[in-house]
Amino acid sequence: MIVDEIIKKYEPKEENILDILHDIQDSDPQHYLNKEVIKKVSKHLNISLSQIYGVITFYTMFSVKPRGKFIIRICQSAPCHLMGSKSLIEHLEQLLRVDVGETTEDGVFTLETTSCLGVCGVAPAMMINDDVYGNLTPERVNNIIEKMREE
């Protein structure tokens, strides 16, 4: 239902494809684009399925698999890497018992990596949904995750 309303908001023009996909994905509690939704967008824009799927899989912000309520994106760019983002990823993998790209069994967290978040001054950094967290240490990560869990 919500999906139909989102699609209707946009004119059937090719250039609206990213906005439509973002809006739909944001409205989904599992932060992903399922096949039925992609078919609807394809019909609305008269763009073939493969072309839309190409766009979706090209951009890492889109997912075709259900994701957690919170999407953790650790920055992998050079400054964060130098400040220890790699060990933070390992820490999070252990803490959440998932590999990068996976979602926790309870469906709460998805662990992903990202390119530069533009906050190199507070490296290493990560983003959870729309919020950015800097100066990360394993302890600080533990606290943040715990708070999220409580939510």
Place this chain on the structure above:
Amino acid sequence: MKSIITITIDNKTIKAREGDNLLKVARDNGFDIPGLCFYEKISPTGACRLCLVKIKGISGFTASCMVSVTDGMNVIAFDKELEDARKTIIQLLIADYKQGCMTCETNASCGLEDLAYRYNIEMDNIPFPVREEYKKIDDSSPMLIYDPNMCIICFRCIKACYEIQGKGVIDFVERGIDTYVAPDLGDLWKDSSCDGCGECIQACPVGALMEKPSKGKARKWEIEKEETICPYCGVGCRIEVETKDNEIIRINGADGPSNDSRLCVKGRFGYEYQMSNERLVKPLIKENGKFREASWDEALDLVAEKLSGIKDKYGSNAIAGLSSARCTNEENYIFQKFIRATIGTNNVDHCARLCHASTVAGLARAFGSGAMTNSIKEFEYADCILITGSNTTETHPVIGTYINNAVLKHGAKLIVVDPRRIDLVKHANVWLRQKNGTDVAWMNGIMNVIINEGLHDKEFIDTRTEGFEAFKKVVAQYTPEKVEEITGIPKDKLIEAARIYGKAKNASIVFSMGITQHTTGTDNVLSTANLAMLTGNVGKESSGVNPLRGQNNVQGACDLGALPNVYPGYQKVTDPNIKAKFETKWNTKLDDNIGLSVVEIMNEVYNGNIKGLYIMGENPMISDPNLNHVEKALNKIDFLVVQDIFMTETSQLADVVLPAYSSYEKTGTFTNTERRVQLLTPILKAPGDSREDWWIVQEISKRMGYEMKFKNQEEILNEVAEVSPIYGGIHFSRLGVEGLQWPCKDENDPGTKYLHKNKFSRGLGLFSPVDYIPPAELPDDEYPYLLSTGRILYHYHTGTMSRKVSILNDFEPGPYAEISPDIANTLGISDRENIRISSRRGTIITKARITNKVDSKSVFIPFHFAEAAANKLTNDALDPVAKIPELKVAACKIEKL
């Protein structure tokens, strides 16, 4: 016209047209700049970076495929720096490439392999990390294998699918090093919407995409290649056939005038039937209900003796002949000559009666000539295309690609008028879903709006046409409100379509059997002609009335007089001067009565008035309406001779069966739907003791005392040119690759691209006042659903050829009926469940396919399948003028089993 400019490449001065592609200009002038992603039939991509050049005034390297030439451009194509860069790129490609060259089908025709050789790459010393993990191969499709490890991400397949075929089934998935090509939502090929045309394979420069049935069959250097014309539909695509040891290995699209190297799934993969071990290889004579092999002499003598006996005892009109839209022009000529001159009757017809008889009748009356007014490629440049009663992307797939191109590349407006939600509906600006059989009403409605809004072309009507006032009076009654009542088309949509068509500069009407196969078929066709004349949309490039002909040579079979009312070239049998001309040329007396048409022949066989029937390459036991009646008739006949490449449902009933050549095996000409006469090349040796059709007919004729003495097909076409003015200048020696489009009056006539320029064939175009008449049989309480029949992409006509092709059977294995979810709910039927469908004439059992392609109270059944033959149900009620049966409308009931 583009202006001629001068550029310099490696200090050589070159003339080119401004705006031409630099890489193409360079290559055309002998500079062999490498490049793998460049493919002339698609837009340039600039992905592979191999065609890098230096251009004075531009810093760094530039991909030459992305540059348009301008005057004074100074280019360096080859120096050490460029060649080193190219070598590095090739090494990078190879580092990521699975080197399966030893067993690869493309070995010796691979773009990357050629470059590795040319640049002397040390394969064991690639200075980059070599790929170690391989991605999964997708070999799920019936027709292709995709190996992503051999994919160089060049875009050619993706653009071929979208830009050439207009489908967009495949695209890249993921990005960077993980990128691969996949259909739809990253699905397996077999689960996708890929229809198997194979355009992507033809575009692939390496071994990533290959034809599945060719795998392991032959190395490239063992293969011989020849070009001929596709044996399937009326588009007449030119094909390149690769063979080894008299076996077809692969078929590629060749650069023919009607296909630009495009093909569909049947043309590319539908050749297996030719090699089938079911081919007839010996003449067969039926004795005590069983066939036995016979020598040619025995079989031919028997046929001649039997036909002569019937002729002597009952007269010439007790014999009839069915000619073939699959055979060549020459064979059709000789067949009708045999029936007319040797037998002495005009009882000759062929299955065009069942598809476009009403087109020939209607357009001949309105314009003076019953054929496509325009050429196939002109569709791409029409600014409005109105398609009605043609599921073009399935029945004429390559024409479908040009229509896709018109819409997707050039922004043409598309109007689809069809009771079924055909594939093209997705690109349509307006889709009008009329009730079956109400075509005159909606066309009158559109014309009513056009006249009321002043969108008609008054000058054209005044100077080029007659009969406008009487026509206008009839159309005035068809207000959008009244039309909505009759057709079910909402009046707003009708008005929208009328405005789009009425305002277009170059509008083209495309139609096929949805218009013609009605008891009002001729009226429908006349309405299309009215509509085109009303807006001046005829007699111009990309603008006209275009009936798409079904079979490879159905146009030719009509042209060559395999019709009961006309000699070759549409010259009337009732015209004494014409008759006299043929009597002189053929040196015999001819009948001046119009002969019987297909359905009438079967009726007279049934009534016992026709005792002998000669059928060449037709299968009326599947193709004709009301099959139970046909079967009863053919069981009654005294003598039936059938000439074919296979034992068909019809030849089973014959007294003598004569084995013929397939079109891969013979020469001669086919005339495609755009009136283009094209020359066949014999590619293969025919099996066993089979013979060419023309030879067989001529032998029987000789044995009946009328000698024709043709030595080959070329001589036959020369006689055609003598007696048929529209073919007057058409000879084998002139045909080449381009062929010739009739009318072509003499040796110097280059042929005719589009008809009726400045003047209609009949002089003035004739408006016909046409009123709506309902179909002969409509749903009622006992038979509540509306039945329509037609063709699908994967099969062809009665399936004698296509159903012997495993790839086509994989795509569509057997009979089915499309029923609406509404019907399914009412009757409690689930998808793929067996159901019984009955009409007043017969019953079949078939599989339900639940789809909203059909309207809520409608059923659609493809007619290709003998085991659930749609034509057991169809109505043999005829159009009074054209004698075409109403195959598109019948009433039926459906029962759950």
